[in-house]
Amino acid sequence: MPRETSDPVPTAPVIRSDVPGSFAWGVFHERHPKLVQQVLDALPYGPAQRAAVQRLLVESTTDVLEPLGEDAPDAAQWLEWGEDLWGKPWGEAPFLWAESYFYRRLLDAVGYFRPGAWHGVDPFAPFKNAELAGPAVDDELAALNELDGLPEARRAQALLSSALWGNRADLSFRITAGADGQTASDLVADDSTTFCAELERTRGGRVCVVADNAGRELLPDLVLIDHLLTCGLAAQVVLYVKPQPYYVSDATTADVLASVERLRTAPTRAAGTVGERLWQAMTNGALVVRTHPFFCAPLPFHDMPADLRTEFTGAAMTILKGDLNYRRLVGDRLHPPTTPFTETTGHFPTPVAALRTLKSDVIVGFDSETVARLDSSETAWRTNGHHAVIQVAARH
Numbered sequence: 207m208p209r210e211t212s213d214p215v216p217t218a219p220v221i222r223s224d225v226p227g228s229f230a231w232g233v234f235h236e237r238h239p240k241l242v243q244q245v246l247d248a249l250p251y252g253p254a255q256r257a258a259v260q261r262l263l264v265e266s267t268t269d270v271l272e273p274l275g276e277d278a279p280d281a282a283q284w285l286e287w288g289e290d291l292w293g294k295p296w297g298e299a300p301f302l303w304a305e306s307y308f309y310r311r312l313l314d315a316v317g318y319f320r321p322g323a324w325h326g327v328d329p330f331a332p333f334k335n336a337e338l339a340g341p342a343v344d345d346e347l348a349a350l351n352e353l354d355g356l357p358e359a360r361r362a363q364a365l366l367s368s369a370l371w372g373n374r375a376d377l378s379f380r381i382t383a384g385a386d387g388q389t390a391s392d393l394v395a396d397d398s399t400t401f402c403a404e405l406e407r408t409r410g411g412r413v414c415v416v417a418d419n420a421g422r423e424l425l426p427d428l429v430l431i432d433h434l435l436t437c438g439l440a441a442q443v444v445l446y447v448k449p450q451p452y453y454v455s456d457a458t459t460a461d462v463l464a465s466v467e468r469l470r471t472a473p474t475r476a477a478g479t480v481g482e483r484l485w486q487a488m489t490n491g492a493l494v495v496r497t498h499p500f501f502c503a504p505l506p507f508h509d510m511p512a513d514l515r516t517e518f519t520g521a522a523m524t525i526l527k528g529d530l531n532y533r534r535l536v537g538d539r540l541h542p543p544t545t546p547f548t549e550t551t552g553h554f555p556t557p558v559a560a561l562r563t564l565k566s567d568v569i570v571g572f573d574s575e576t577v578a579r580l581d582s583s584e585t586a587w588r589t590n591g592h593h594a595v596i597q598v599a600a601r602h
């Protein structure tokens with residue numbers, strides 16, 4: 207893939223999943239088998255689908271990469287994406303590439319793209335629906351009443367924080383998250399002041415939000431979007447979602463509609479008002495929901511196609527939610543943690559803000575004292591979801 211910009215060629219090693227005991231290895235050998243079983247327990251897939259899913263599990267942990275069948279609508283695109291990888295063991299592909307392909311093959315195995323009864327049925331819908339309908343969401347929506355009357359800046363901080371920590375509510379992450387139940391919330395890099403200053407400086411511009419997970423992450427994202435529109439920080443918000451189910455929880459248009467409806471029909475006034483405003487914003491174009499095939503591509507955002515780059519260009523800021531988007535933004539590499547965030551994001555066509563709980567090995571933008579403190583904690587701080595960052599690369 208030709209390099210789009212003249213930024214320095216990254217030298218940090220690309221993360222792969224062939225190191226036994228590594229986080230990436232554990233995702234394939236521990237997380238995916240549990241995830242697959244939950245998917246098969248949650249929907250009455252038939253024998254052929256179940257057999258295909260089990261074959262995928264075996265192939266992805268012991269065998270080589272096989273391309274999609276020619277009948278797949280995106281077969282040619284994946285052939286191109288994998289031109290140097292087909293026939294190699296899954297572990298020798300970049301972790302980002304391999305896991306993205308795992309989710310594409312899971313959709314293939316359950317018939318998501320094939321004409322027939324299961325066409326378009328989201329295999330993760332039972333998990334998403336249960337989370338959205340759950341009592342935790344009732345409590346979170348009710349809490350919105352407490353924000354009424356807060357000064358704009360204080361309200362913005364509260365909504366930014368809820369959007370940030372909403373990223374912990376990630377169903378694939380929770381499959382192997384520790385049973386310790388502790389919900390430590392350690393913000394280890396905090397550019398929130400810069401975030402708010404940048405939005406103020408560009409007040410009235412277009413803000414892009416690259417969504418991550420549905421449910422308890424998308425709801426606070428939508429409330430934050432309503433805030434940006436209502437107080438005029440953004441004249442328009444473009445919310446990018448996935449074109450198909452992905453990484454268990456990732457939000458699709460259907461999930462946006464379900465979340466807006468969950469807000470609109472909430473029994474509490476503040477949530478209902480936000481839901482109604484979001485509905486109106488979608489109908490009058492202040493809030494635009496979009497997608498693009500590249501949001502399910504196995505590549506870093508550095509390699510985004512020109513048409514998507516053009517879409518982003520001119521936005522005042524792009525807010526990228528979650529761990530996977532972070533990995534794609536900075537590059538899924540073992541960067542030295544003190545690598546400046548701005549050094550890894552210069553390729554992006556707009557100023558960026560990353561709101562991410564740490565759930566994988568990629569880290570940039572930390573000071574050495576923070577790294578030393580976290581390392582001395584002798585915990586899996588890079589992947590346990592207890593720590594988060596708000597990192598901003600401002601002017602372009």
Ligand SMILES: O=P(O)(O)OC[C@@]1(O)O[C@H](CO)[C@@H](O)[C@@H]1O
Pocket residue numbers: 233237305373376378379418419453455527528529530531533565566
């Ligand atoms: O993007 P999200 O939802 O915040 O996290 C995605 C994730 O759960 O999947 C990958 C491993 O399976 C990791 O990047 C991360 O843990």
